[in-house]
Amino acid sequence: KQEVTQIPAALSVPEGENLVLNCSFTDSAIYNLQWFRQDPGKGLTSLLLIQSSQREQTSGRLNASLDKSSGRSTLYIAASQPGDSATYLCAVRLNFGNEKLTFGTGTRLTIIP
């Protein structure tokens, strides 16, 4: 059974700092991995999707990496801003025919102005 873990559960950093969020999964046979952000009481916003054959994806100040063999992914946020404050979730998908996402527990990020 696939299990996804995110550490730390909460993180506070001063504005302007670079930071890394971690995601680990137990079964390395994944199809893709997706990073989302969730604002309080809201739905999920997709940030980046990495296919199993890729090593990293970039979008603006965000960079996500994937190491399938070690079962790990990181989300790097450069030059953090107060608007980045949210809960960040990673989710893995096992195969193409199955849309099911297995989510991590999330990291609640607070950027201190």
Add this chain to the structure above:
Amino acid sequence: KAGVTQTPRYLIKTRGQQVTLSCSPISGHRSVSWYQQTPGQGLQFLFEYFSETQRNKGNFPGRFSGRQFSNSRSEMNVSTLELGDSALYLCASSLKRQTPYKDTQYFGPGTRLTVL
């Protein structure tokens, strides 16, 4: 392009009642998945529908059911509500089987269900 929409946004029900939630996917998306989010269990997969057929199902009791219509809109039904069914219910849509390497899932804002 409009995003995924869910109605209603908020619901209050009492134990024993039943409820129906609705999800309209992004235009052109044929797959709709449902998730339950609670503080204790996090986000858990309920089921996925594609071409009006349930393709995958999570580990939830039979009180949770769904369906998909020919226009890809989906409904989820929970019968005999329990206090533990209080949660944020999210639906997600994707293209599926059209662009296998760009099949991001897009989530709606969710329906907040409170069972009293």
